[in-house]
Amino acid sequence: MSILLAVSGWDPAPWRRRLTSLLPSHKMATLDELFDRPSVRYALSWRHPPGALADLPNLQAIFSLGAGVDHLFADPALPDRPIVRVVDPDLTERMSEWVVMHALAHLRQLRRYERQQRERIWADDDDQPKAAEVQVGVLGLGVLGTDAALKLGALGFKVAGWSASEKSLPGVACFHGSGGLKRLLSMTDMLVVLLPLTDATRGLIDASLLSQLRRGGRLGGPILINAGRGGLQVEADILAALDSGRLKGASLDVFEREPLPTASRLWTHPAVYVSPHNAAVSTPEAVAAFVARQIEAHERGEPLTNLVDRRRGY
Ligand code: NDP
Ligand code: OXD
Numbered sequence: 001m002s003i004l005l006a007v008s009g010w011d012p013a014p015w016r017r018r019l020t021s022l023l024p025s026h027k028m029a030t031l032d033e034l035f036d037r038p039s040v041r042y043a044l045s046w047r048h049p050p051g052a053l054a055d056l057p058n059l060q061a062i063f064s065l066g067a068g069v070d071h072l073f074a075d076p077a078l079p080d081r082p083i084v085r086v087v088d089p090d091l092t093e094r095m096s097e098w099v100v101m102h103a104l105a106h107l108r109q110l111r112r113y114e115r116q117q118r119e120r121i122w123a124d125d126d127d128q129p130k131a132a133e134v135q136v137g138v139l140g141l142g143v144l145g146t147d148a149a150l151k152l153g154a155l156g157f158k159v160a161g162w163s164a165s166e167k168s169l170p171g172v173a174c175f176h177g178s179g180g181l182k183r184l185l186s187m188t189d190m191l192v193v194l195l196p197l198t199d200a201t202r203g204l205i206d207a208s209l210l211s212q213l214r215r216g217g218r219l220g221g222p223i224l225i226n227a228g229r230g231g232l233q234v235e236a237d238i239l240a241a242l243d244s245g246r247l248k249g250a251s252l253d254v255f256e257r258e259p260l261p262t263a264s265r266l267w268t269h270p271a272v273y274v275s276p277h278n279a280a281v282s283t284p285e286a287v288a289a290f291v292a293r294q295i296e297a298h299e300r301g302e303p304l305t306n307l308v309d310r311r312r313g314y
Pocket of ligand 2: 065069282
């Protein structure tokens with residue numbers, strides 16, 4: 001046995017099948033099986049139960065099966081071993097598809113035309129803005145934010161972005177730090193959030209942040225698009241901003257509590273799109289191949305890549 005598949009909320013079977021075909025010499029176990037703890041060399045986790053990775057004396061690396069790693073840091077008994085997170089074009093492309101779809105849905109008033117079709121109303125809008133008249137602000141210019149920013153730019157949107165460290169991206173106005181955030185928000189019509197959830201970003205999307213978004217843009221009010229993490233947002237503040245008209249619309253893939261409780265008003269708010277945390281799914285096909293490549297490289301003595309910085313939390 002060398003690989004522990006420590007997932008909850010996901011069916012481990014397709015992961016196991018794919019990993020077995022890619023790494024036939026490695027034995028594998030899931031958390032509900034009996035296994036010999038000293039034989040585990042690699043733990044592959046998606047939301048493993050706290051403590052499940054403790055007491056694995058020969059553990060060499062922990063792999064997050066998603067791009068986000070906040071689920072790992074939620075475990076107070078997480079062993080102090082290198083953490084590798086997913087960086088794979090399959091996941092990146094899926095995320096950009098979702099972001100672009102929602103940016104266009106808000107730009108082209110998809111909700112309105114769906115309603116009109118249901119009600120058999122033939123009515124055009126008098127004033128249809130185009131992408132080039134809309135300023136998008138992307139919070140998080142990492143792997144996912146960069147790809148989304150570039151794709152939105154290719155569609156004609158004006159794009160700016162914000163990160164912790166200084167960056168330079170073709171066609172994207174780059175801001176960083178708290179001063180940079182204020183400047184970006186004040187020019188933003190459509191805010192796309194692709195930040196990790198850390199101590200520094202928790203609750204960032206609150207009433208104060210939403211109140212700093214530009215008023216008077218071509219969309220008739222700011223739009224929020226969040227596929228980062230639910231813990232980044234204060235849902236009561238988002239609903240209040242939508243109700244007051246301070247926010248024109250929102251697309252949310254992630255929530256403070258998941259699954260989104262059935263009682264949440266976000267489900268039925270006419271200006272909100274809800275999706276079930278599937279903007280960019282980790283597929284066994286792509287992600288197991290990524291993990292297998294890393295394990296093979298590690299066993300050849302090569303360094304692990306896409307390592308998480310524990311101090312920063314991402
Ligand atoms: P990266 O680590 O590549 O990028 C994170 C970005 O956020 C970086 O640009 C980083 O800045 C910036 N950042 C982090 N903390 C701060 C801060 N305090 N202030 C300003 N900027 C900050 O992550 P990915 O792009 O791969 O993924 C982003 C997140 O997307 C994941 O953590 C996960 O939560 C979410 N996700 C959601 C999915 C879904 O289906 N909904 C699927 C996959 C991921 P810098 O570059 O300077 O370090
Ligand atoms: C991820 C996710 O982090 O699916 O990859 O949210």
